[in-house]
Amino acid sequence: MGREIVRSEEGFKSLAKEIKKRARGGKVLLFAREDREGEDAVAALALEGFSVLRKEVDSAFVMGHIPERDRKYPEGNFVAAVGVGGLSETEAAKVFSALRNVPTVLFPTELSALSALRKEASLSTPTQLIALPAEDCIVLADRSLGASGKGIKAGLGHLLSCAAEVLDGAYEAQMRGAGDLSAVRRIFEEAFSSWRGSAPLSERIVEASLRLAELAEDLPVLRSAATLAFLAAKSAGGSYAEHLFPAAYALLSLYRAYLSDFPLEHSLPPDRAENALLIEERCRLSASAHFAQELPLFAEGYLARQRLTGEYREEVKEAIAAIPLAELCRAYRRAPEEGSAITADRLLEALSLTGEQISGYALIKHIKLTGLLEPLLLSA
Numbered sequence: 001m002g003r004e005i006v007r008s009e010e011g012f013k014s015l016a017k018e019i020k021k022r023a024r025g026g027k028v029l030l031f032a033r034e035d036r037e038g039e040d041a042v043a044a045l046a047l048e049g050f051s052v053l054r055k056e057v058d059s060a061f062v063m064g065h066i067p068e069r070d071r072k073y074p075e076g077n078f079v080a081a082v083g084v085g086g087l088s089e090t091e092a093a094k095v096f097s098a099l100r101n102v103p104t105v106l107f108p109t110e111l112s113a114l115s116a117l118r119k120e121a122s123l124s125t126p127t128q129l130i131a132l133p134a135e136d137c138i139v140l141a142d143r144s145l146g147a148s149g150k151g152i153k154a155g156l157g158h159l160l161s162c163a164a165e166v167l168d169g170a171y172e173a174q175m176r177g178a179g180d181l182s183a184v185r186r187i188f189e190e191a192f193s194s195w196r197g198s199a200p201l202s203e204r205i206v207e208a209s210l211r212l213a214e215l216a217e218d219l220p221v222l223r224s225a226a227t228l229a230f231l232a233a234k235s236a237g238g239s240y241a242e243h244l245f246p247a248a249y250a251l252l253s254l255y256r257a258y259l260s261d262f263p264l265e266h267s268l269p270p271d272r273a274e275n276a277l278l279i280e281e282r283c284r285l286s287a288s289a290h291f292a293q294e295l296p297l298f299a300e301g302y303l304a305r306q307r308l309t310g311e312y313r314e315e316v317k318e319a320i321a322a323i324p325l326a327e328l329c330r331a332y333r334r335a336p337e338e339g340s341a342i343t344a345d346r347l348l349e350a351l352s353l354t355g356e357q358i359s360g361y362a363l364i365k366h367i368k369l370t371g372l373l374e375p376l377l378l379s380a
Contacts, residue, residue: 001338003137012044012084015107018138019080022103026050026079029096031057039111041084050079056073057088078102080111086110087241094121095273098132107140109364110148111155111205115241117213118162122226122240128177131223141210146203152335155205157244160328161225162212164248165186167287167319168254168362169220173314175305175361179220181315187215188322195324201331224354224362225251231350238340245332245339245341255363256320258372259313278353302369309366316363349371 008014028050032038053076078100085105097104098121106116115122116139120131138194166184173179177321191212195204228251229243236243242353342350355368367373 002135003117003139005117005141005210007210008140008142010248012040012107014140014142015082015084015105016050017049018105018140019045019050019082019103023050023079027051027053027076028080028082029078029093030054030082030084030090031096032082033057033089034220035288037084039106041082045082053078055092057092078332080105082106083113083116084109085113087112087115087154089113090116090122093234094134094137095132097134097137100113100355101135104134104137104138105323107142109142110150111145111158112151112241114155114158114206114209117158117209119221139204146200146206148202151179151337152201152205153245153332153337153339154241155202155209156328156332156335157210157229157241157248159209160248160252160323161229161244162209162221162324163191164215164225164251165221165223166212166219167252167316168222168224168360168364170319171312171316171363172222172361173220174315175308181312181319184216184219185315185319185322187212187219188319191215192322192324192363195327200209220359222362224358227358228350228354228364232342232347233340235346235350236340236342242340243342245328246342246347247350249329249332249380250351251364252320252325254351254367256317258363258367259317278349287340301309305361305366306370309363313353323355 006014006018008358010017024055028045030038030041030045030052032041032054034054034056038054038056042054045052080091080103081096081100082105083090087110090106090108090113093104093106094116096102106113108114108116119134119137122131166187170179170181174181177227191208193211194207197204199207225248226240229247232243232247233240247335351364352368354375355365358365
């Protein structure tokens with residue numbers, strides 16, 4: 001079935017009703033905190049005839065464990081997995097659903113949980129960034145979410161990283177002759193159309209995120225910003241989610257500068273062996289495991305892709321120009337929450353190494369292959 005986004009206005013009644021469409025009764029596994037929201041979710045599900053097993057998720061759930069070996073998940077026959085609350089609760093429900101093949105219903109109540117709109121669960125373990133597909137997932141976007149003041153920076157990170165990854169997916173599709181970069185510009189223009197309005201910031205974040213997810217539903221998405229954020233977290237500390245906004249902003253800024261100000265001719269090719277050793281030294285990731293990975297299309301048809309990149313450079317620049325980067329960055333800086341910081345040299349290093357780690361052919365990989373980042377990386 002894939003992911004379905006449902007805009008709701010009845011709070012947790014909508015949650016129970018969506019599950020009842022799929023099952024008349026049975027046991028539901030609910031990932032929720034032991035607070036008023038968790039209690040209201042339990043009550044709404046009970047009124048519709050479901051028995052509920054509630055599980056509170058450790059705040060470190062999305063960092064530092066391997067889900068295939070996790071023994072914390074309860075056994076039993078569940079008709080659905082439900083995630084209510086923030087990032088940890090919604091991602092936990094998606095992971096459980098992916099591992100046990102049960103329907104998932106997500107009810108985000110914080111802007112950090114806008115990651116629920118992604119088609120997969122993203123988990124940062126000590127050794128890799130894992131993506132598990134949530135095949136049968138409903139996301140309830142209740143109107144109360146727009147009133148949430150929690151997780152402004154995380155919400156902005158989700159929004160901008162999704163935009164960057166949609167652009168990279170479209171870039172790869174265009175290089176394959178199966179995409180249309182001009183469509184991405186139109187999607188960004190519509191998704192961010194109300195950004196300069198007078199609505200509260202949280203409402204604008206939610207609306208832009210929902211529009212982007214709905215409009216880009218059928219477009220390919222590459223995990224470029226998520227990979228860069230993962231490497232930044234390995235280098236500077238914190239969780240990958242905390243680095244999503246800086247990662248996406250760095251990617252889009254580099255793309256804009258490269259396509260505007262730099263020649264597209266290639267220089268010396270990157271030293272991949274040296275880069276793998278840097279990945280091991282700086283990010284504590286195995287160099288041998290890196291070489292064992294199959295990363296297709298790393299240099300396939302490079303010269304042809306170079307010509308196409310030059311041909312479509314204006315379309316990429318126009319798509320980036322449709323994103324209100326300056327306004328988003330200003331909102332991020334002014335948000336009250338603390339976030340993990342990364343130094344300029346570490347960010348540059350992570351940008352270059354992202355070209356090694358990411359699969360597919362994002363624009364960052366093409367820039368990496370030009371050799372443009374190599375002298376900067378080696379001097380960082």
